[in-house]
Amino acid sequence: MHTLYSLALRFCCPFRQLRRSSPPPQPLIPSSVPASGASTSWCVCGMEKEREDEETEGRERPEPLTDVERGIIQDTWARVYESCEDVGVTILIRFFVNFPSAKQYFSQFQDMEDPEEMEKSSQLRKHARRVMNAINTVVENLHDPEKVSSVLGLVGKAHALKYKVEPMYFKILSGVILEILEEDFGECFTPEVQTSWTKLMAALYWYITGAYTEVGWLKLSSSAV
Numbered sequence: 001m002h003t004l005y006s007l008a009l010r011f012c013c014p015f016r017q018l019r020r021s022s023p024p025p026q027p028l029i030p031s032s033v034p035a036s037g038a039s040t041s042w043c044v045c046g047m048e049k050e051r052e053d054e055e056t057e058g059r060e061r062p063e064p065l066t067d068v069e070r071g072i073i074q075d076t077w078a079r080v081y082e083s084c085e086d087v088g089v090t091i092l093i094r095f096f097v098n099f100p101s102a103k104q105y106f107s108q109f110q111d112m113e114d115p116e117e118m119e120k121s122s123q124l125r126k127h128a129r130r131v132m133n134a135i136n137t138v139v140e141n142l143h144d145p146e147k148v149s150s151v152l153g154l155v156g157k158a159h160a161l162k163y164k165v166e167p168m169y170f171k172i173l174s175g176v177i178l179e180i181l182e183e184d185f186g187e188c189f190t191p192e193v194q195t196s197w198t199k200l201m202a203a204l205y206w207y208i209t210g211a212y213t214e215v216g217w218l219k220l221s222s223s224a225v
Contacts, residue, residue: 167209
């Protein structure tokens with residue numbers, strides 16, 4: 001979903017045809033952020049403010065990507081993105097099959113259990129494209145941390161405030177993405193490549209969950225108990 005060293009790596013190996021029969025976990029994405037009026041209302045004074053700061057500071061920042069790792073990720077992704085929709089559909093199918101609880105957030109997929117039915121769904125394919133395009137935006141801007149932070153911040157806030165998605169599903173998604181890449185691009189997805197992608201997935205999860213914390217998700221969750 002949360003989680004590549006030599007630029008001389010050769011990514012010329014033939015890619016195997018995507019196995020649509022083997023599905024992965026969940027997805028991310030919405031491109032729009034909820035209106036500012038939908039943001040959380042909580043006290044920013046005294047102990048509440050201190051707790052907020054502690055929650056933010058307590059998050060361990062993932063190890064940054066090196067220039068070499070960024071290049072490897074971009075080279076690998078270029079091959080994956082050639083089959084953008086098919087790869088995205090494979091990821092979403094496995095997500096919904098292995099983690100059916102995720103379907104609660106998708107009214108258009110809630111009643112689908114057959115992978116073949118999911119594969120034919122125009123709505124699922126549309127969402128698959130959104131997921132893949134969001135990842136593509138991140139990969140294209142790996143040289144610009146502020147852009148990556150902005151993009152993933154929008155994703156996180158939208159899922160927290162508008163879609164009310166539990167953040168754990170992003171971690172699941174990261175694992176599924178890594179799983180599918182290794183399965184369908186195995187010859188090229190070497191241990192070095194996998195290390196770089198694992199670091200990227202950890203960074204994505206860190207940025208997105210940071211947005212959840214920023215809008216007070218932890219406070220909302222605890223107050224709802």
